[in-house]
Amino acid sequence: xxxxxxxxxxxxxxxxxxxxxxxxxxxxxxxxNKKIAVIRIRGLVNIRKTINNSxxxxxxxxxxxxxxxxxxxxxxxMVKKAKDYITWGELNDETYKLLVEKRGEEYKGREAxxxxxxxxxxxxxxxxxxxxKKCFRLSPxxxxxxxxxxxxxxxxxxxxxxxxxxxxxxxxxxL
Numbered sequence: 001x002x003x004x005x006x007x008x009x010x011x012x013x014x015x016x017x018x019x020x021x022x023x024x025x026x027x028x029x030x031x032x033n034k035k036i037a038v039i040r041i042r043g044l045v046n047i048r049k050t051i052n053n054s055x056x057x058x059x060x061x062x063x064x065x066x067x068x069x070x071x072x073x074x075x076x077x078m079v080k081k082a083k084d085y086i087t088w089g090e091l092n093d094e095t096y097k098l099l100v101e102k103r104g105e106e107y108k109g110r111e112a113x114x115x116x117x118x119x120x121x122x123x124x125x126x127x128x129x130x131x132x133k134k135c136f137r138l139s140p141x142x143x144x145x146x147x148x149x150x151x152x153x154x155x156x157x158x159x160x161x162x163x164x165x166x167x168x169x170x171x172x173x174x175l
Contacts, residue, residue: 033070033071034070034071034090035068035069035070035071035090035091035096036068036069036070036071036075036076036079036088036089036090036091036167037066037067037068037069037088037089037090037091037095037096037099037167037168037171038058038060038066038067038068038069038079038086038087038088039060039064039065039066039086039087039088039138039167039170039171039174040055040060040061040062040063040064040065040066040085040086041063041064041085041086041087041145041150041159041160042063042084042085042086042150042151042160043062043063044062047085050081051081051082051084051085054078054081054082055082055085055086057078058075058078058079058082059134059135060082060086060135061135062137064137064138064139064140064174065135065136065137065138066099066103066135066136066137066138066171066174067134067135067136068091068096068099068134068136071090083160083161083162084160085160086160087154087159087160087161087162087163087167087170088161088162088163088167089162089163089164089165089166089167089168090164090165090167091167091168091171092165092168094168095168095171095172098171098172098175099136099171099175100127100132102175103136103137103138103175104127104132104133104136105132105133105136105137106130106131106132106133107131107132107133138171138174138175139174139175140174141170141173141174142173142174143173145158145159146158146159154166
């Protein structure tokens with residue numbers, strides 16, 4: 001009986017040890033307090049409907065439009081789906097402040113309908129006690145996009161896809 005108990009304990013310890021590395025290997029959770037900037041690079045021609053729907057949900061209606069979004073798994077999923085038409089990365093506070101000051105358009109619409117049943121608060125954000133539209137219209141970057149153009153990934157020398165902290169440099173070129 002002692003042998004059976006010892007072997008059961010060893011098996012239980014082995015299973016517990018096997019589970020621990022799996023827990024450590026889990027990817028870190030996205031920080032919703034961090035903001036990501038998403039810029040549409042390519043236009044409307046020959047775009048699949050599912051990708052176009054994702055871009056409309058992200059409020060990227062035209063080329064050179066920029067939106068600032070929270071870093072959540074839902075947003076990242078839509079961004080990855082449209083990766084061949086946009087570029088994105090983590091936005092720092094200094095660039096965000098410049099973006100709002102130079103390209104922020106004041107929201108002049110209403111906050112609710114006459115009967116107070118429909119709320120329009122998701123159409124604007126508040127910064128320094130002013131209401132701004134959620135998308136920014138930027139100009140094309142001074143000096144152009146990267147060397148290989150707007151059809152290649154950023155990792156290959158192009159302009160599309162994930163660029164981490166370097167999105168701040170692109171936004172400053174586009175202000």
